[in-house]
Amino acid sequence: xxxxxxxxxxxxxxxxxxxxxxxxxxxxxxxxxxxxxxxxxxxxxxxxxxxxxxxxxxxxxxxxxxxxxxxxxxxxxxxxxxxxxxxxxxxxxxxxxxxxxxxxxxxxxxxxxxxxxxxxxxxxxxxxxxxxxxxxxxxxxxxxxxxxxxxxxxxxxxxxxxxxxxxxxxxxxxxxxxxxxxxxxxxxxxxxxxxxxxxxxxxxxxxxxxxxxxxxxxxxxxxxxxxxxxxxxxxxxxxxxxxxxxxxxxxxxxxxxxxxxxxxxxxxxxxxxxxxxxxxxxxxxxxxxxxxxxxxxxxxxxxxxxxxxxxxxxxxxxxxxxxxxxxxxxxxxxxxxxxxxxxxxxxxxxxxxxxxxxxxxxxx
Numbered sequence: 001x002x003x004x005x006x007x008x009x010x011x012x013x014x015x016x017x018x019x020x021x022x023x024x025x026x027x028x029x030x031x032x033x034x035x036x037x038x039x040x041x042x043x044x045x046x047x048x049x050x051x052x053x054x055x056x057x058x059x060x061x062x063x064x065x066x067x068x069x070x071x072x073x074x075x076x077x078x079x080x081x082x083x084x085x086x087x088x089x090x091x092x093x094x095x096x097x098x099x100x101x102x103x104x105x106x107x108x109x110x111x112x113x114x115x116x117x118x119x120x121x122x123x124x125x126x127x128x129x130x131x132x133x134x135x136x137x138x139x140x141x142x143x144x145x146x147x148x149x150x151x152x153x154x155x156x157x158x159x160x161x162x163x164x165x166x167x168x169x170x171x172x173x174x175x176x177x178x179x180x181x182x183x184x185x186x187x188x189x190x191x192x193x194x195x196x197x198x199x200x201x202x203x204x205x206x207x208x209x210x211x212x213x214x215x216x217x218x219x220x221x222x223x224x225x226x227x228x229x230x231x232x233x234x235x236x237x238x239x240x241x242x243x244x245x246x247x248x249x250x251x252x253x254x255x256x257x258x259x260x261x262x263x264x265x266x267x268x269x270x271x272x273x274x275x276x277x278x279x280x281x282x283x284x285x286x287x288x289x290x291x292x293x294x295x296x297x298x299x300x301x302x303x304x305x306x307x308x309x310x311x312x313x314x315x316x317x318x319x320x321x322x323x324x325x326x327x328x329x330x331x332x333x334x335x336x337x338x339x340x341x342x343x344x345x346x347x348x349x350x351x352x353x354x355x356x357x358x359x360x361x362x363x364x
Contacts (some may be wrong), residue, residue, distance in 0.1 A: 009134070010052060014131035017054040020105065024096055024126055025052040025057070027107035031129045031299035033151055035229060037038070042066060047088040048116055051096060059091050063079070079208075089117050098122050105130055108132075110248040132304045136296055139316040142228060146297070146320055149186070149225035150340055150351035153232045156180040157219060161236050161360040166213045170195055174206040176221035177221050186223035186230075190301075194218040199235070200334035202291055202326060214239040222301060227344035229301045231322055232352045233320050233338035235274055236360050246336070247286070249329050252335045255325035259293050260341055263323065263348035268310035276325045285327045294322040297340055319343040320351070 013025055013036065027033050027050040029041035035062075035109075041048050046063040058206045064068050064304045080095055084086045090116075096102065098121040105127035106115065118124060138146065141257035160177050170193040181189035194204040195211045199218040211217060212252040220233040235252075237245060259276035273293040294307035297320050303314065305321055324338030337356060357364060 004010070004026040005194070006036065006038060006074075007014065009060065012134055013052055013130065015053060016134070017052075017105065020125070020130060021103065022105045022125065023054055023102035024104045024122075025107070025129075025130070026050070026096075026104050026110070027052070027127065028110040030107055030109040031303070032107045032109075032127070034134070034299055035131070035135050038045065038075050039076065040078055040227075041070065043109060045111070046084075047082075047092070047111075049092060049114075051092070053096075054286065059095060061088060061095070064086070089114050089148045092118075093121065096122075107131065119145065120164065136304045137300060137316050138298060138320055139318065139340070141237055142298065143318070143320070145228040147351055149223070149228055149230035150232070150353075152181070152184045152225060153184055153222055153230035154352055154354040155236055156184065157221060157232055157360055159352045160219055160221070161234065164211065164236065164360060165219055166211055166215070166238055168211050168213065169208050170206045171208050171212070173217075173219075173336060180288050181223040182223075182233070184223075185353070186225050189223035190221065192218070192220035192233075192303070194220075194348060196333065197331050200330055201329040201333070202328060202336070205342070214241065216241060216335065217278050218247055218334060218336055220338065224260075227299055229299070231297050231301055231338065231340060232354060233324055233326075233336045234354060234356070235335045235337060236358050239317045240359070241358070243332055244329075245333060246334050246358075247283075248329070248333075249337075251280055251283040252291045252325050252327055253356055254291075256323055256337045256345050259323040259325060260348050260350065263307075263315060263321075263341055263343060265315060265317045265343055266342070267315050269305050269307045269313065269315060270309050271307055272307050273311075274324070276323065280325060280327060288329055289325060290328060291326070294324055294338075313341045317343055323348075 003332040029043040132354040177191040193322045196215040222231040255276040262275035292308035296303040326336030328334035
């Protein structure tokens, strides 16, 4: 990360401290840490924490064995280096002058022991309100990385759909997906392969089940490109699909279209959720759409904004989120179709362009 970029982000964080009347921002290894510094810090039992005061310069508490890597990544950042055998929290307490009981915004991921010690000495509040809003709006570089990540995911989705054959296990297909992401140079890849009745489990754990002729196969996959995530779902069938599968697929695809059409700068997430959900409810499948319509994606695969009932915080240009309606018929099959979109002034632009066709490429 360039010096000007991290300074700009620290400046925005300081402004949030002022708005929220807090004295310090304390961020452990996390996506927030990476967003602020550009560095990836390891989360272990050894205490690491970025401390940003409302006034003055930030520092990072870091164990000796992690300090060289962090110094190379962030040469501009002061490091408070502690050695094994020391009480790291005591260092933090001294540097933050916790005896004065300051107001501290605490980032996600701080372990229980230091969090409890901190809470006994300071007025602690979650930092989510400050950081989540900033991270949700992507700049042009972040969007370019997400476009690249989405293109990789599109290509690998098509490769995986063409790879699937009856007689394979879900695990074999999952391993193929992970291998493709590795070849692409992406990191932290993940996959869901749900076949037959397993496709009706929205967050199924890829299993050793053997895929059969005529199965519905749901593929949900993603990885990280330059730290930014992809997330796409497509549903296929092998041979003659189960009764109602074609109708269910059509309903879900129309719901996906409706959700994308409703998204755009100024739209309320709950209205986007409602637009997709109404299509499914009117078709008589409302009870089988069991999750929100979408979620933000960026340095994490699940982050704000959440496209769900009750969320009235308007969408802002630069936000990236999924639209992923689904219908899940227990014990039979499920269909989910998911694209990522970037919020723009005139609407939402799709980042995913893998074909929306339930037939694998070789059968089209």
